[in-house]
Amino acid sequence: MKKIIFTVGGRRFEVELDDNFAQYVSQDLSVNNIALDRNNDATKLLQLYLKALKKNHDMDEQIKTFMVEKLQ
Secondary structure: EEEEEEOOOOOEOOOOOOOOHHHHHHHHHHHHHOOOOEOOOOOHHHHHHHHHHHHHHHHHHHHHHHHHHHHH
């Protein structure tokens, strides 16, 4: 387990994640300009969250399409 600490809107958050997932999250936060060493705007984090939801939704749709094709 690895702890990731970041600050949003003046509030400090600590999360513990599996090592591989923590590395992925750290890289994704960095690529999307969410700094681990200073305060971040909540809007940026919300945008990143919505982007992740979109990615998840698209993957779900692809899985459904794949399943339908395989059943035919």
